[in-house]
Amino acid sequence: MDPRTATRLTDELLWSLRRAGLVISTAQAIEAARALTLVPWDAHSVREALAAVVVVRRDDRATFDRTFEAFFSGRTQPRSLWERLEKKGVSAAELGFLQELLAPGDGVALLERGADFDHALGQAARGLLGHKNPLQLGFYTHRMLARLGHPHLRPELARLRMVLVDAYGEERADALVALLQGEALETERAVRAHVEQAMRTEASGESVGEKDCGELDPRELVRVRAAVRELGHKLVAGLRVRQRAGKRRRIDLRRTLRASLATGGVPVRLHFRARRQDRPRLFVLCDISDSVRAAARFLLELTYAAQDLWDDTRSFVFVSELGETTQLFRERPVREALESAFSGEVVPTSHLSNYGRVLRAFEERVGASVDRRSTVLVLGDGRSNYNDDGAEVLARLRARARHVFFFATDHRERWGVGDSALRNYQAVVTRMFETTCLEELETAARTFTRR
Known part of the structure; x- marks a missing residue:
C-alpha cells in the first residue's frame, strides 16, 4: 500500500476509534502512525500494533475490537469518494482529473462524506431543529442541505460535464457525471437520516442535558462540551x-473625620475603604x-x-x-x-x-x-x-x-x-x-x- 493511502486510512481509523469513545492523545496518534509503518498492512498486524499503542485500559479492548472490525470488515463500503468511484470503474487518470476539477468549498465537498461530514451536519443543524414537527421532515432536510451548500452541486456538475466532454467525449462524460449525481443522492439520504434521527431523539422527551453523562453518544458529547464552555x-x-x-463602597469614618477637621466638616470630603478582592x-x-x-x-x-x-x-x-x-x-x-x-x-x-x-x-x-x-x-x-x-x-x-x-x-x-x-x-x-x-x-x- 502506498504511504499516502496508508496515512489516510490510519487517520480515518483513529477518528473512528475516537468517535467510539476511546481517548487518544496527539502523542498516541503520532506513535500509532509510526507503529503502523513497521508492520505489514494486514488486519491482524495492524490490529495488534494499533492496540498496543491506543488501548490503555482493559475495558477499552472490546470497544477497540468492535470498531476495528466495523472499519475493516471487507471494506465493503469504501471510505472516501475516490475509493467509491474507483470501485465503480473510474480509472486512475480519470480520478486524478476529477480531483483537479472538484475544488473544495463549492458544494462538491459534500460528496466526500468523510470524517468531517458529521461535524458539518452538527453545525448546520444548530438552531434549525429544536422541537419541530416530524411531518416537516422533507422541509428541514431541504433547509439542512441548503446550509451545507448542496444547491451549488447542480450548476457545478453542469460545468464539470462540459469540461469532461472536451476531455473524454459525451458518452464517458455523461457516465462520470451520473456517478457523481448518484453520490449526491447518497448525501441527500444521509442528511435526511440525520434530521430524522434528531427529530426522533427530541420526540422521545429526553434532552441531552437530562441523559446520564455515561450514556451520551459521540455527537452528544460534542454538543455537551460546547455547552460546558x-x-x-x-x-x-x-x-x-x-x-x-x-461596588457600593463603605465610608472610612476615621479618614473622613481627620480630613474634615480643617474645615469644620463643611464641606465634608468622604473617604472610602479600599475594596478587597476575595476570590477563593x-x-x-x-x-x-x-x-x-x-x-x-x-x-x-x-x-x-x-x-x-x-x-x-x-x-x-x-x-x-x-x-x-x-x-x-x-x-x-x-x-x-x-x-x-x-x-x-x-x-x-x-x-x-x-x-x-x-x-x-x-x-x-x-x-x-x-x-x-x-x-x-x-x-x-x-x-x-x-x-x-x-x-x-x-x-x-x-x-x-x-x-x-x-x-x-x-x-x-x-x-x-x-x-x-x-x-x-x-x-x-x-x-x-x-x-x-x-x-x-x-x-x-x-x-x-x-x-
Missing part, C-alpha cells in the same frame, strides 16, 4: 455583574475511572473555562493513585490536556479506585495549603471497592477550608448502597450534589461558584 463563560460574566452591583483558591479532585470519566471531563473543562472565578486553581485526577494536572493545563490547550489526563499519562487508569489512599495522598501533598480562602471540590462515584473510604480526611479538610463540595456521579438512591461511601462523605462535606447529567452538573456549578 458556554456555561463557564456565563459564570464568569455573572461574577462580573455581581462585582459591579456590589480552588482545589479540584476528579475520579477518572471508567464509570465517571465523562462527568470528570466536563468538570475539568468547566473549571478551566471559568478560571477568572478563582484566585488560583490546582487540579488533580485519580483512580487508585493521585496525579496533579495543574501544570498540564497551563502548558497545553484544554482539549489536548484532557486527552493526556484521561489516556493514563498522569495516573494509571486500569486500576480499581481507592478513595482512602487518594484522599490521604492529597492531604499529605497540599493539606498545608488549604485554608479559609480555599474551596475543595471532589467529583466521583464514591465507590470504595470496600477499601477505607477516607471520610475522616474530608472532615479534616472541611475544618480548615472555606468549603468542601462533593459532586456525586451516582444516583441518590444508590448512595450508601454496597461499597458506596457517599453517605459517609455527605456527613462531613459542606454540600453533596447529585451530578449524573449535564443539567445537574450545571445546577451544581452555578450553586458552588456563588459560595
Whole structure:
C-alpha cells in the first residue's frame, strides 16, 4: 500500500476509534502512525500494533475490537469518494482529473462524506431543529442541505460535464457525471437520516442535558462540551455583574473625620475603604475511572473555562493513585490536556479506585495549603471497592477550608448502597450534589461558584 493511502486510512481509523469513545492523545496518534509503518498492512498486524499503542485500559479492548472490525470488515463500503468511484470503474487518470476539477468549498465537498461530514451536519443543524414537527421532515432536510451548500452541486456538475466532454467525449462524460449525481443522492439520504434521527431523539422527551453523562453518544458529547464552555463563560460574566452591583463602597469614618477637621466638616470630603478582592483558591479532585470519566471531563473543562472565578486553581485526577494536572493545563490547550489526563499519562487508569489512599495522598501533598480562602471540590462515584473510604480526611479538610463540595456521579438512591461511601462523605462535606447529567452538573456549578 502506498504511504499516502496508508496515512489516510490510519487517520480515518483513529477518528473512528475516537468517535467510539476511546481517548487518544496527539502523542498516541503520532506513535500509532509510526507503529503502523513497521508492520505489514494486514488486519491482524495492524490490529495488534494499533492496540498496543491506543488501548490503555482493559475495558477499552472490546470497544477497540468492535470498531476495528466495523472499519475493516471487507471494506465493503469504501471510505472516501475516490475509493467509491474507483470501485465503480473510474480509472486512475480519470480520478486524478476529477480531483483537479472538484475544488473544495463549492458544494462538491459534500460528496466526500468523510470524517468531517458529521461535524458539518452538527453545525448546520444548530438552531434549525429544536422541537419541530416530524411531518416537516422533507422541509428541514431541504433547509439542512441548503446550509451545507448542496444547491451549488447542480450548476457545478453542469460545468464539470462540459469540461469532461472536451476531455473524454459525451458518452464517458455523461457516465462520470451520473456517478457523481448518484453520490449526491447518497448525501441527500444521509442528511435526511440525520434530521430524522434528531427529530426522533427530541420526540422521545429526553434532552441531552437530562441523559446520564455515561450514556451520551459521540455527537452528544460534542454538543455537551460546547455547552460546558458556554456555561463557564456565563459564570464568569455573572461574577462580573455581581462585582459591579456590589461596588457600593463603605465610608472610612476615621479618614473622613481627620480630613474634615480643617474645615469644620463643611464641606465634608468622604473617604472610602479600599475594596478587597476575595476570590477563593480552588482545589479540584476528579475520579477518572471508567464509570465517571465523562462527568470528570466536563468538570475539568468547566473549571478551566471559568478560571477568572478563582484566585488560583490546582487540579488533580485519580483512580487508585493521585496525579496533579495543574501544570498540564497551563502548558497545553484544554482539549489536548484532557486527552493526556484521561489516556493514563498522569495516573494509571486500569486500576480499581481507592478513595482512602487518594484522599490521604492529597492531604499529605497540599493539606498545608488549604485554608479559609480555599474551596475543595471532589467529583466521583464514591465507590470504595470496600477499601477505607477516607471520610475522616474530608472532615479534616472541611475544618480548615472555606468549603468542601462533593459532586456525586451516582444516583441518590444508590448512595450508601454496597461499597458506596457517599453517605459517609455527605456527613462531613459542606454540600453533596447529585451530578449524573449535564443539567445537574450545571445546577451544581452555578450553586458552588456563588459560595
